[in-house]
Each structure stands twice: as structure tokens, then as C-alpha cells.
Amino acid sequence: MSGIRAISSVHSWSFPKRSELLIYDKSSVRHLEPFIDTSRATVFDTSLYSINVWAMLRGIRYGRPCMQTYLYGYIALVKPKVIVTLIDNSLPFYFINHRFPKATTIAIQNGRRDNFGRKPNTGFLDLLQIDHGWGKPTISHYCMFGEAEISLLRKYIRANFIATGNLQNNSYPQKPLTPRARPKISFVSSHPNLSHDLSTTALSHDTYMHTGNRTISFFEYYRIERDVAKVVGQYCAENNLDFHIVGKRPETTPQEHAFYAEALGEIPFTFHPCSSEGASYPRLLDSDVVVTVDSTIAYELFGRGKRVAFISVRGEAIGHSSIDFCRFASPLSTPDTGNNWTNTFDPMVIKSKLEFVRSSSQSEWEDATKSIAPQLVCFDEDNTRIRSLFTSLGLAR
Numbered sequence: 001m002s003g004i005r006a007i008s009s010v011h012s013w014s015f016p017k018r019s020e021l022l023i024y025d026k027s028s029v030r031h032l033e034p035f036i037d038t039s040r041a042t043v044f045d046t047s048l049y050s051i052n053v054w055a056m057l058r059g060i061r062y063g064r065p066c067m068q069t070y071l072y073g074y075i076a077l078v079k080p081k082v083i084v085t086l087i088d089n090s091l092p093f094y095f096i097n098h099r100f101p102k103a104t105t106i107a108i109q110n111g112r113r114d115n116f117g118r119k120p121n122t123g124f125l126d127l128l129q130i131d132h133g134w135g136k137p138t139i140s141h142y143c144m145f146g147e148a149e150i151s152l153l154r155k156y157i158r159a160n161f162i163a164t165g166n167l168q169n170n171s172y173p174q175k176p177l178t179p180r181a182r183p184k185i186s187f188v189s190s191h192p193n194l195s196h197d198l199s200t201t202a203l204s205h206d207t208y209m210h211t212g213n214r215t216i217s218f219f220e221y222y223r224i225e226r227d228v229a230k231v232v233g234q235y236c237a238e239n240n241l242d243f244h245i246v247g248k249r250p251e252t253t254p255q256e257h258a259f260y261a262e263a264l265g266e267i268p269f270t271f272h273p274c275s276s277e278g279a280s281y282p283r284l285l286d287s288d289v290v291v292t293v294d295s296t297i298a299y300e301l302f303g304r305g306k307r308v309a310f311i312s313v314r315g316e317a318i319g320h321s322s323i324d325f326c327r328f329a330s331p332l333s334t335p336d337t338g339n340n341w342t343n344t345f346d347p348m349v350i351k352s353k354l355e356f357v358r359s360s361s362q363s364e365w366e367d368a369t370k371s372i373a374p375q376l377v378c379f380d381e382d383n384t385r386i387r388s389l390f391t392s393l394g395l396a397r
Contacts (some may be wrong), residue, residue, distance in 0.1 A: 012053050016077045017042045021395065024085035024093055030277075031086050031110075031167055035387060036395045042078050044071065046090060062099065068092045068134065072099050082393055086110045086167075089124045094137035094157060104393060105139040107159075108167065108386070112296045113149055114325040116209040116216070123211065128156040143386060145377040146303065152331040162385060163378045169300040170383045172281055177288065183358065185236050186244040186287035187229050188280070188295040191256040192218065193249055201255050216318050224317035224345065225293055226263035231311075231347045232291050233267035235354050243269045244287065246280050289358050294326065303377030307365060309357045310341035311350055329372055339368040 021041040023029055029038050048067070052074060059065065059073025071092050075083070080103060085093050088107040096105050115123030128137055142159040144150050150161045164170075192208070194200045202222040209216045229245060236243035249256045251273045260271065272283055284290050284301055290308045292298035302308040315326030324330050328341040336343045340357050342350060360368070380386075390396040 012050055014052075015054055016052055016074055018077075018079055020081045022075065022078050022080035022083045024083055025087050025090070028084065028086040028108075031108075032084060034171070035383070035390050035397060036084075037397060042080070044074055044078075046087065046092075068095060068132075071096070075100055075103070082106065082395060084108070088142070089113065091124075091127050091132075091137075094128075094139055095132065095134035097138045097140070098135040104141070106141045106143065106389070107139055108143045108164070109145050109149070110166075112145070112294075112299060113153070114330075115323075116211055118209065120210045120213045120215075125156065126212075128153075141389060143389070145299070146375050147378075148329070148332050148375045162389065164383070164385045165303065165378045165380045166296075166300045167383055167386065168278055168281065169297070169304065169377070170380050170386075172285060173381060174304065175285070177286070180242075180288075182240060182242045183288040184242045184244060184286070185232065185289045185291065185354075185358070186246050186284055187232050188246050188284065188290060188292040188298050189229075189248045189256060189260070190222070190225060190293065190295055191248050191253070191259060192222065193253060194255050195249070195252040198254065202259050211318075211320060211323060214320065220318040221314070222259075224313055226259060227317075227345065228291070228293055228311045228313065228350070229260055230263050230267070231350045232354065233264050233269055234347075235351045236269075237267055239358075241358075243267070244283070245269055245271045246283050247271060247273045248280075250274055250276075289354070291354070300377045302369070302373050304379035305366075305369075305373070307357045308340065309350075309353050311345070311353070312341060312343050313345040316344055329376060332372065332375060334372070 019040060019042040023032065023041045023043045025046045026043050029043060032038055055074035055077055056070055058076050059069035062069040062072040082104045083096060084106045086108045088109050093107060096103060113124055115125045117123040117126060136158055137156060138158040140160060141162060142157065143162050143164040145165060146163050150163060154161060192202055202218050204218040206218055207215050208218040208221050233243050245260050247256050257271045274280055280297055290298050290301055290306055293311055293314055298308050310328045312326065312328035315323040327343050328334055340353055342353055387396055
């Protein structure tokens with residue numbers, strides 16, 4: 001039935017609109033609208049919910065039917081000069097220039113790159129190292145968070161790398177914090193989307209991820225966030241601080257609030273579901289201290305000078321403390337413990353990190369973080385570098 005539905009829509013039997021701009025995946029469109037006129041673009045749907053028959057037939061010229069050859073067929077019909085994506089961990093994008101070397105391809109990083117995969121040996125770095133028969137992964141421009149991850153992916157991808165930071169983070173101007181009687185400490189949740197089954201919890205022992213051949217359950221991956229949140233809550237209660245948990249999911253995932261409420265018990269906290277995309281930014285920017293295990297948004301705020309404590313203990317919790325990408329500041333090489341981070345779960349150590357982040361002077365904070373933070377995620381207020389790139393290609397609004 002799904003195959004019939006995929007070719008039964010009007011889109012399936014219409015020739016794709018020719019356009020100088022092709023946006024790779026519809027999820028990228030809303031993020032690009034502030035910078036380019038997306039109404040002029042054609043959009044390639046990576047979900048394959050609706051397959052274009054003409055693109056599928058054209059793709060046969062390039063080999064056996066698969067996502068890669070279907071993409072080639074679609075591009076051959078659209079004939080774009082520029083192809084842009086924000087799903088920068090989608091492997092087929094990196095082989096477009098193998099068949100269409102004159103097209104300008106641009107990937108814009110949308111999350112920190114780890115090596116977890118939904119199936120064994122399918123992490124992003126795993127896939128980049130496999131010979132897929134399409135040549136070396138190559139794109140024209142790769143706009144990445146910072147120099148640290150550029151140094152990592154330069155080993156696997158041929159591109160003009162540009163450190164641009166994160167589009168959403170860059171869109172919020174720097175503003176001074178409003179003084180308050182009780183400092184606000186905000187923990188960033190990474191809870192999974194479980195709205196499809198309200199009986200499921202993040203403490204399930206069902207398979208969630210893989211690293212290499214190792215299977216990781218929801219419980220192994222997420223339990224540590226409850227443990228860390230509890231320590232942070234205790235620290236806040238002991239020091240008369242206002243404790244907040246900034247959720248990752250909307251109210252349609254009520255399990256997220258329950259996940260923390262059960263662990264915190266009588267410890268007071270305020271929970272904020274993520275009511276809309278980007279809603280977490282103003283909440284966290286208005287916090288005196290942000291605490292995380294490994295949230296991307298926390299690294300973004302750290303790059304702009306926000307006081308962030310990193311309790312980077314997920315690798316230890318799943319029994320793989322040696323996994324590089326679970327450690328603080330990966331892929332940079334840093335000690336297990338620093339002024340505002342730790343890679344091991346020890347409540348006393350965690351509280352000492354929180355104390356430094358909260359109580360250090362501004363000069364002490366800057367001295368402790370200035371050599372690391374900008375390398376991880378640079379802050380380019382108002383996205384001047386992305387705008388400059390689009391202007392050079394004749395795409396800017």
C-alpha cells in the first residue's frame with residue numbers, strides 16, 4: 001500500500017519544476033526563508049512519501065533503483081545551478097557532484113555530529129568511510145558550527161569549509177541579562193519524541209541506537225539525564241536558586257515531564273515543554289547558567305559566551321566512556337575534568353563545576369573558556385557569513 005500511495009499523487013506524475021535552486025528536503029525550507037526566496041525553488045523530498053515517476057525512470061540511467069539514482073534523476077530534470085540542504089548528515093547529498101560537477105552544492109550543519117546510528121555501523125562517520133561506488137564525498141561548500149568539527153570532517157569530505165555557527169542561534173542578538181533576585185539555572189533536556197506511543201518511556205529497554213555493533217537501549221542512553229538533573233536540582237535547592245528544565249518536546253510528549261518529576265521528587269523545579277521550534281533559545285538566553293549533558297543548543301550558547309556547565313557523562317552511562325564523541329568538546333582533545341565540565345558522574349564534582357560556572361567573575365569565566373568555546377560553535381550575529389555566501393551566488397533576498 002505504501003508503494004501505491006507513493007506514486008498515486010499528482011506530484012508523482014508531474015514533471016519536476018525546472019529551477020536554478022533545488023532545496024534538498026522540505027524541512028530545510030523554513031530555515032532558508034530568511035535568507036533566500038524559497039518560492040523560486042524546487043524542493044526534493046527525501047522522505048520518498050511521494051515518488052516522482054519521471055525522476056525514478058530517469059534515474060535508471062545512473063544505475064539500479066535506489067535513493068542515490070532517484071536523486072540523480074530528479075536533479076537531471078530540475079537542472080539546478082545551486083543545491084542547498086540543512087540535513088547535512090544525509091549521505092546521498094555528498095555524491096551529487098560526482099554526477100553533476102557544475103552544480104554548486106551547499107550543506108549547512110544543523111546539529112553536532114556524533115557516530116550513533118539507527119542500525120549497526122550506520123553512524124555518519126561510519127558511512128563516510130565506506131566505499132559506496134560514487135567517489136569521495138564531495139560538495140562545494142560546507143557551512144559548519146566551528147573549526148573543531150571542520151578539522152574532523154575534512155578527513156572524510158572534500159569541500160570549501162566555512163565556520164558559520166548555527167543559523168538560529170546567530171539570529172538572536174546579544175543582550176545583557178536582566179538582574180534577578182534568585183539566579184535561574186536551566187537544564188537542557190534531550191528527551192526523545194515518544195508522542196506516537198504514550199505508553200512508551202525513555203527508560204524502556206527497547207533498542208534506541210547503535211554505536212558500531214553495540215546496541216544501546218533507551219534506558220542506557222537517557223537514564224543519565226535524570227541523574228544529572230537530580231544533582232542540579234539538589235544544588236539549586238541548597239543554594240536558593242531557581243531551577244528550570246527546558247524540554248525538547250511539546251506537550252504531546254507528556255512523558256518528558258514525568259521522566260524528570262519522578263526523579264526529582266520533592267525538589268522544586270519549573271518545566272517548560274518546547275511549544276514551538278526555537279522556543280528554547282529565549283528561555284536559555286534568559287538563564288544565568290545553562291546545564292547540559294551534550295545538547296547542541298548548549299554548545300551554541302557556549303560559543304556566544306553563555307555560562308554553560310557540561311556534564312558529559314553519556315558515554316560512561318552506556319558503558320563506553322572511551323567514545324570520543326560523548327566526551328566534552330569532541331572532537332577536541334580535553335582532560336576528563338575542567339573548570340566547567342566533567343566526563344564522569346560524581347555529584348560532588350558536578351556541584352563544584354556548577355559553583356564555578358555560577359560564581360566565577362566575568363574575567364575568570366572568559367579566561368577559562370576563551371580558548372575552547374569559539375572552536376566548537378562560533379557566533380556570527382545575524383548570519384553575515386551565510387548571507388555573504390548566498391549573495392555571491394545571486395541567491396540572497
